[in-house]
Amino acid sequence: MNIHEYQAKELLAAQGIPVPMGEVATTPEQAEEIARRLGGPVMVKAQVHAGGRGKAGGVKFCKTPEDAREKARAILGMDIKGLTVEKVLVAPAADIATEAYVGIIVDRASKMPVFMVSSEGGIDIEEVAATNPEAIFKLPVDPRYGLLPHQAYLMATRLYQDPRQQRAAAKILQQLYAAFIDAGASLAEINPLISTPDGEVLAIDAKFNIDDNELFRKPEIEALRDESSEAPAEVQAREAGLTFIKLDGDVGCVVNGAGLAMATMDLVKYYGGEPANFLDIGGSSNPEKVVNALKIITSDSAVKAILFNIFGGITRTDDVANGIVTATKMIDINVPIVIRLTGTNEEIAVKILADAGFSAMTDMDEAVQRAVALAKGEAQ
Amino acid sequence: MSIFIDKDTRLVVQGITGRDGSFHAKQMIEYGTQVVAGVTPGKGGQTFEGSVPIFNTVAEAVQEAGANTSVIYVPPAFAADAMFEAADAGIEFIVCITEGVPVLDMTRVRPYVQEKGARLLGPNCPGLLSAGKSKVGIIPGHITQPGPVGLVSKSGTLTYEVVYKLKAAGIGTTTCVGIGGDPINGTSFIDCLAAFEADPETKAIVMLGEIGGTDEQEAAAYVRENVTKPVVGFIAGQTAPPGRRMGHAGAIISGSAGTAEEKITAFRENGIGVAQRPVDVVDLIREAL
Numbered sequence: 033m034n035i036h037e038y039q040a041k042e043l044l045a046a047q048g049i050p051v052p053m054g055e056v057a058t059t060p061e062q063a064e065e066i067a068r069r070l071g072g073p074v075m076v077k078a079q080v081h082a083g084g085r086g087k088a089g090g091v092k093f094c095k096t097p098e099d100a101r102e103k104a105r106a107i108l109g110m111d112i113k114g115l116t117v118e119k120v121l122v123a124p125a126a127d128i129a130t131e132a133y134v135g136i137i138v139d140r141a142s143k144m145p146v147f148m149v150s151s152e153g154g155i156d157i158e159e160v161a162a163t164n165p166e167a168i169f170k171l172p173v174d175p176r177y178g179l180l181p182h183q184a185y186l187m188a189t190r191l192y193q194d195p196r197q198q199r200a201a202a203k204i205l206q207q208l209y210a211a212f213i214d215a216g217a218s219l220a221e222i223n224p225l226i227s228t229p230d231g232e233v234l235a236i237d238a239k240f241n242i243d244d245n246e247l248f249r250k251p252e253i254e255a256l257r258d259e260s261s262e263a264p265a266e267v268q269a270r271e272a273g274l275t276f277i278k279l280d281g282d283v284g285c286v287v288n289g290a291g292l293a294m295a296t297m298d299l300v301k302y303y304g305g306e307p308a309n310f311l312d313i314g315g316s317s318n319p320e321k322v323v324n325a326l327k328i329i330t331s332d333s334a335v336k337a338i339l340f341n342i343f344g345g346i347t348r349t350d351d352v353a354n355g356i357v358t359a360t361k362m363i364d365i366n367v368p369i370v371i372r373l374t375g376t377n378e379e380i381a382v383k384i385l386a387d388a389g390f391s392a393m394t395d396m397d398e399a400v401q402r403a404v405a406l407a408k409g410e411a412q
Numbered sequence: 413m414s415i416f417i418d419k420d421t422r423l424v425v426q427g428i429t430g431r432d433g434s435f436h437a438k439q440m441i442e443y444g445t446q447v448v449a450g451v452t453p454g455k456g457g458q459t460f461e462g463s464v465p466i467f468n469t470v471a472e473a474v475q476e477a478g479a480n481t482s483v484i485y486v487p488p489a490f491a492a493d494a495m496f497e498a499a500d501a502g503i504e505f506i507v508c509i510t511e512g513v514p515v516l517d518m519t520r521v522r523p524y525v526q527e528k529g530a531r532l533l534g535p536n537c538p539g540l541l542s543a544g545k546s547k548v549g550i551i552p553g554h555i556t557q558p559g560p561v562g563l564v565s566k567s568g569t570l571t572y573e574v575v576y577k578l579k580a581a582g583i584g585t586t587t588c589v590g591i592g593g594d595p596i597n598g599t600s601f602i603d604c605l606a607a608f609e610a611d612p613e614t615k616a617i618v619m620l621g622e623i624g625g626t627d628e629q630e631a632a633a634y635v636r637e638n639v640t641k642p643v644v645g646f647i648a649g650q651t652a653p654p655g656r657r658m659g660h661a662g663a664i665i666s667g668s669a670g671t672a673e674e675k676i677t678a679f680r681e682n683g684i685g686v687a688q689r690p691v692d693v694v695d696l697i698r699e700a701l
Contacts, residue, residue: 143519176520243515246516297649345568
């Protein structure tokens with residue numbers, strides 16, 4: 033799950049990290065009022081779940097409250113990577129002397145949380161990583177002991193020369209680690225971590241990615257979810273326990289397992305079709321999941337054929353068959369359905385489908401080819 | 413021969429009375445796996461299907477029933493402790509089927525299990541099957557037969573698809589291993605490649621990967637240096653759209669976007685035959701044999 037910058041900053045501030053907070057506005061007038069209250073120049077920043085906001089024109093410096101109002105007017109409603117900006121953060125503009133990068137991620141390679149810090153922070157940090165990797169210092173953390181004080185201090189000495197700033201940065205790194213663990217994050221970063229001309233160290237921008245698997249035990253983090261920033265079908269799918277991603281094609285796909293779902297999409301394309309979605313019904317599927325999957329897919333008017341590709345392991349194919357029969361009674365489906373079922377309880381599944389007037393195929397390639405032909409109107 | 417499990421595997425099922433645990437315990441018994449015990453706290457003293465003793469703890473299952481391997485079907489909230497418990501009880505091989513285990517839990521479980529000298533497979537994996545000998549997990553038994561191919565995969569259902577197509581072509585397997593696709597898991601592609609290389613009955617290896625991370629690239633480099641047997645690969649997700657990535661840390665740490673294209677190139681450059689469709693694995697394997 034992604035959270036907004038202002039929410040990430042609240043998590044940092046809760047640990048005691050110095051963050052010039054500001055407030056969120058949804059209208060230009062609110063932005064003006066907040067800027068007036070803050071006094072002095074402000075930054076107006078688009079709050080969307082996408083990187084590269086600055087480069088897209090979604091982050092602006094404003095000298096006056098009136099300026100903040102006009103910049104907010106331009107940014108609100110702006111489209112950034114397919115997402116509409118509904119909110120802006122109005123935050124005090126800080127005087128920047130230096131920009132550093134500090135981040136922590138669960139690293140697949142070392143199988144541990146790994147800190148990365150660089151004194152060359154800012155929006156070009158990825159370029160620094162590519163062209164000058166020595167400028168980035170990495171430190172794995174054993175989560176059984178946490179970030180040790182001397183480790184935090186070692187990283188701080190890579191960022192600053194001044195002892196006062198080193199102490200401040202070491203403390204911020206400890207607090208960032210605590211925020212990362214408390215939130216159940218898979219990534220937490222501050223970029224930039226700035227120093228001011230007076231020598232203060234401040235977090236100016238922050239990003240967190242939350243591990244979805246943590247949400248069951250972190251209701252306070254789940255509460256940060258902003259459904260208005262997600263596609264409605266994706267919200268509906270998540271509530272039904274499905275993984276769904278909308279695509280641009282016309283062959284609706286219902287598959288169990290992410291790997292097979294991706295391979296099915298690849299095969300639709302291989303045979304000249306275009307998948308309308310990625311949809312994984314997961315394991316342990318009950319009939320209700322299938323009903324919900326069909327509801328979501330049929331609400332997309334671009335879909336011209338629906339393809340079920342189910343290979344039962346922990347998923348029982350008879351559950352899927354029952355779901356298909358129930359769903360077709362409940363909802364009006366006006367497009368052809370191609371069903372491919374193999375694996376656990378397939379004899380029962382084939383019988384359930386046959387009794388309801390459906391035929392099931394067993395070969396994946398044949399089923400995909402048929403669905404592609406039906407979507408194109410080349411088959412009956 | 414086979415890898416990791418065989419006829420001598422003595423299995424304890426953690427969560428044997430749950431919906432998934434009980435269903436798949438029956439399926440494993442039917443396949444011929446020696447299921448010697450089940451564990452459900454509070455149900456110790458009962459029996460499963462009239463023959464398998466149920467214990468409150470894994471430690472009792474080891475002491476009383478001689479279990480040496482465990483399979484875990486408990487909900488995500490309890491999965492980490494189930495893995496710790498199996499390691500503490502002296503289980504040598506722990507297979508965690510549970511999907512949705514928090515990754516920070518796995519950063520603690522993995523080193524703990526390693527220090528106890530146990531091997532962990534998963535979590536979020538389908539388990540493994542040594543054809544004609546034993547199966548641990550959820551891979552349907554009837555879709556493969558004994559033969560010369562070793563298979564390792566990140567994805568459960570894609571594994572089924574490929575072994576099913578191999579069987580239709582008359583080609584069987586030694587062991588099929590699903591390692592799971594979670595960011596941190598117990599057994600890697602490389603662990604399985606090493607085991608297949610050492611197994612005299614395995615004559616060729618299939619490796620099924622998917623987009624994300626760099627495991628496949630590292631495995632491909634390993635194949636070049638250490639594997640003498642022919643390896644055939646497939647990567648799922650060639651048409652997956654790039655996500656709306658947040659933050660820079662992912663790209664900084666791996667120096668890779670983990671695209672299908674990158675992985676396919678790594679396979680080709682290291683002498684691994686690449687199947688364009690799952691069914692193409694069959695022809696490539698036939699040539700390799």
